[in-house]
Amino acid sequence: MNTVRKNLADGVFLTCLPAQKFKTCLLSAQFAAPLSRQNAAAYALIPSVLRRGTAHYPDMGALSARLDHLYGARIDDTVRKIGECQCAGFVASFLDDRFAPGGERLLQPVADLLGELLCKPVAENGAFLPAYFDSEKTNLLDAIASIRNDKRLWAGRRLLSEMCAGEPYGLSRLGEESDADALENGAAFGAYLDMLSAAPLEIVYCGSAEPEAVADALRGALSELPRADVRVLPGVLPHAPRADVLRVEDSMDVTQGKLEIGFSCESDDYMALLMGNTLFGGSSNAKLFMNVREKLSLCYYASSAFHRQKKMITVSSGIEFADYQNAFDEIMEQLAAVRRGEFEDWEIDSARSLLLNSYASMGDAQGKLENFYLSRAVAGFDETPETLSEKTRNMTVDRIIDAMRTVRLDTVYFLKGKEAEA
Amino acid sequence: MITRYERIGESVFRKKLANGLELRVVPRPDYARKYAFFATRYGGMDTRFCLNGQWLDTPAGIAHYLEHKMFDTEEGNALQELAKNGAEPNAFTGNAMTGYYFDSTQHFEENLRILLSFVSVPYFTKESVDKEQGIIAQEIRMIEDNPDWRIYHNMVESLYQSNAARTEIAGSVDSIREITAETLYDCHKAFYTPSNMILSVVGDVDPERVEEIAAEILPASGGPEIPRDYGREPEGVGRREFRQTMEVATPQFLAGFKCRPAAEGETWFRQALIGELASDILLGESSPLYLKLYRDGLINSTFGGDYELLPGYACFYAGGDSRDSRAVADAIIKEAARLAAGGIDPDFYERTRRTIYGSYIRSFNSFETIAVSMTEGYFHGYDPFRFPEVFESIAPEDVCAFLRENIAPERCALSEILPGETA
Numbered sequence: 025m026n027t028v029r030k031n032l033a034d035g036v037f038l039t040c041l042p043a044q045k046f047k048t049c050l051l052s053a054q055f056a057a058p059l060s061r062q063n064a065a066a067y068a069l070i071p072s073v074l075r076r077g078t079a080h081y082p083d084m085g086a087l088s089a090r091l092d093h094l095y096g097a098r099i100d101d102t103v104r105k106i107g108e109c110q111c112a113g114f115v116a117s118f119l120d121d122r123f124a125p126g127g128e129r130l131l132q133p134v135a136d137l138l139g140e141l142l143c144k145p146v147a148e149n150g151a152f153l154p155a156y157f158d159s160e161k162t163n164l165l166d167a168i169a170s171i172r173n174d175k176r177l178w179a180g181r182r183l184l185s186e187m188c189a190g191e192p193y194g195l196s197r198l199g200e201e202s203d204a205d206a207l208e209n210g211a212a213f214g215a216y217l218d219m220l221s222a223a224p225l226e227i228v229y230c231g232s233a234e235p236e237a238v239a240d241a242l243r244g245a246l247s248e249l250p251r252a253d254v255r256v257l258p259g260v261l262p263h264a265p266r267a268d269v270l271r272v273e274d275s276m277d278v279t280q281g282k283l284e285i286g287f288s289c290e291s292d293d294y295m296a297l298l299m300g301n302t303l304f305g306g307s308s309n310a311k312l313f314m315n316v317r318e319k320l321s322l323c324y325y326a327s328s329a330f331h332r333q334k335k336m337i338t339v340s341s342g343i344e345f346a347d348y349q350n351a352f353d354e355i356m357e358q359l360a361a362v363r364r365g366e367f368e369d370w371e372i373d374s375a376r377s378l379l380l381n382s383y384a385s386m387g388d389a390q391g392k393l394e395n396f397y398l399s400r401a402v403a404g405f406d407e408t409p410e411t412l413s414e415k416t417r418n419m420t421v422d423r424i425i426d427a428m429r430t431v432r433l434d435t436v437y438f439l440k441g442k443e444a445e446a
Numbered sequence: 447m448i449t450r451y452e453r454i455g456e457s458v459f460r461k462k463l464a465n466g467l468e469l470r471v472v473p474r475p476d477y478a479r480k481y482a483f484f485a486t487r488y489g490g491m492d493t494r495f496c497l498n499g500q501w502l503d504t505p506a507g508i509a510h511y512l513e514h515k516m517f518d519t520e521e522g523n524a525l526q527e528l529a530k531n532g533a534e535p536n537a538f539t540g541n542a543m544t545g546y547y548f549d550s551t552q553h554f555e556e557n558l559r560i561l562l563s564f565v566s567v568p569y570f571t572k573e574s575v576d577k578e579q580g581i582i583a584q585e586i587r588m589i590e591d592n593p594d595w596r597i598y599h600n601m602v603e604s605l606y607q608s609n610a611a612r613t614e615i616a617g618s619v620d621s622i623r624e625i626t627a628e629t630l631y632d633c634h635k636a637f638y639t640p641s642n643m644i645l646s647v648v649g650d651v652d653p654e655r656v657e658e659i660a661a662e663i664l665p666a667s668g669g670p671e672i673p674r675d676y677g678r679e680p681e682g683v684g685r686r687e688f689r690q691t692m693e694v695a696t697p698q699f700l701a702g703f704k705c706r707p708a709a710e711g712e713t714w715f716r717q718a719l720i721g722e723l724a725s726d727i728l729l730g731e732s733s734p735l736y737l738k739l740y741r742d743g744l745i746n747s748t749f750g751g752d753y754e755l756l757p758g759y760a761c762f763y764a765g766g767d768s769r770d771s772r773a774v775a776d777a778i779i780k781e782a783a784r785l786a787a788g789g790i791d792p793d794f795y796e797r798t799r800r801t802i803y804g805s806y807i808r809s810f811n812s813f814e815t816i817a818v819s820m821t822e823g824y825f826h827g828y829d830p831f832r833f834p835e836v837f838e839s840i841a842p843e844d845v846c847a848f849l850r851e852n853i854a855p856e857r858c859a860l861s862e863i864l865p866g867e868t869a
Contacts, residue, residue, distance in 0.1 A: 047455065048811060089732060089797060092797030092798065092801045095800050095804035096801030122455065125453075162743065163746045163747060171695075172694070172695050176588075278591045308529070309525060320580075321580030322580065322584075323581070342588050344584070374529040377530065380552075381533070381549075381550060384479075385479040
């Protein structure tokens, strides 16, 4: 894919991913800021308040009517955590001009609406409209509280907050409940104005329009964006290995226990760690699936994830409360097997093919492309799916073993049932 | 054999093979991914059926259990075979279908052979069947702790008194203990015949090669039609309210409405679209009701509605987080009556129509959506690519009639999950 990157204004970048094959176009605009306790809740709130109305379309009814006319164009407010960055903004998706039944052109009107949402909120006396601020604050508090409804998500969150306490990575993309609760309208509006002028703005377009036409549409749409003293995003420090393993347990009224384990990785060979993790628990052919689930029938899911910027691996599984020790021992045994290099050729081939497949098919999904190129811009990497494929093809067993030997147990989290407390 | 659909920019290769298998290929040049979806018309609701003249009652959860066990082969496990080629295989069991699929960028033909082979050739032993109990029991536990699933299932159980859609797809920890290798073989024999199945492929592939491979791997003949018993459903709602307490942060609700089921054929598709349009007009994000309830703080962005059809079953439902679910349910019923009596604002109707049009075209970006909607269309007798034509045949009066008939207090059941500890 011939990507084009353009600097549209001070700290405003457009990544254009030209593609003719999709029925829709994607346009994403994301402000990037260092994830911090001080600002996380405010930044999580801002897109949802902005999404309530603009100067021209002052309420949700008017905004919806506008989007309906654009053949159900969607503009969703989003908040993401990418490494130790918080990205807040909007992702728009709208019909490619070929499929608009009346032959309408949709890029400029959608870009204009996106620009309005970013730059022209309904405001009065140096604050958001109180009704919008208040109800979105309530919604944010509900969203933070609702993380505990999904026990797997909640256990994963608890692991990161314990393991990375004191590191930005331990924070939630939505901010802490107490911080959200204490947020005041004037302060949130101040954070918004600061974000507007000083936070890097990453825009991603994927669709059939020429990059120059996209840039022109956006220059018009963002002509009133005030920019001054744009910040540079700080680098990310890897998670520092812990001297003694941290063990944390919670209990809830649940029928299944959730075991979450965090590991630190010393090695700088991230491709070897990525492939080592794929072998260990990154797929349905990995050691965790084959042994913890298929051989011992201890769980329905047992998988692992590699957190590249933090040099961490985390394992996630749902088990009977009584199987805690069995499951923990087996997970550790499988990690040990990877470190000893006990894997067969087919396991290596399949981990390699799986990664190659994911890079090769990335260009087939607009959402994946957007996330990849946004993450790349925010993290300051310069890889493409093609260079990652090349590195994957060149990976050797020795490098994987060397890298995985630096993986050390760091934190163990277990969510158990209430009756298991006795 | 190739049908072109100019308005949505698709073409479909279609063929029924000698053994009764329905084959569909949607060519997608310019894409690296190739996706194959192989499905049988057999799901969680098909527990009572007639095989060789004898009615069988099988345990709840058996279709799903069978799905898990199909990956076992005499040589080992099909998951690993596919993984060696970098394919990402998986499967799911719904109420009325079970689908097996893979996604790959390389070795497509070899992967297709593996898929067709493991799904059509069962291989279970007592040991391998017993071993799966622990895995599926944990899947069931996971579902038991999931409030979204609980609230939905409690609603279905309240609305319907005997229809088989009440059966939990995964069954219960108790019901799956009754499953044996022998029953699994019976179910496979009954439902995994080519004449009860459809193979859909999306991607840059040669349809004729797909046809050749399917003819080579699958059995030469189909099987008999299997009569199924979904129960005799009485009129009326079984239970008006269903409350469960769980460890959740905020109260959640679903207001369900028991609707008139649809006949198979294009009317099924048309009725599904009317239901979807009715949902958006009554309570979609642009609707006056949604905007008012959101403004009053009675709902938040988790609020939404849907309409679904199964054999002998139709349901319209809406819900989300709310501190006063009764007030929201009452407001939905009142607004439906207002629209049914006074008609729909023409401008609003047109806007909503446009939005659904856009969302359907958008959905054809997804290989998974294409394959699953072709499969559902085949099982229920319609062609999803005729969307623009069928959609245009719907008038505002159809939507009003739908609301008048279905969104009524006597058809409603309110399902709630409240924060707290299990009683």
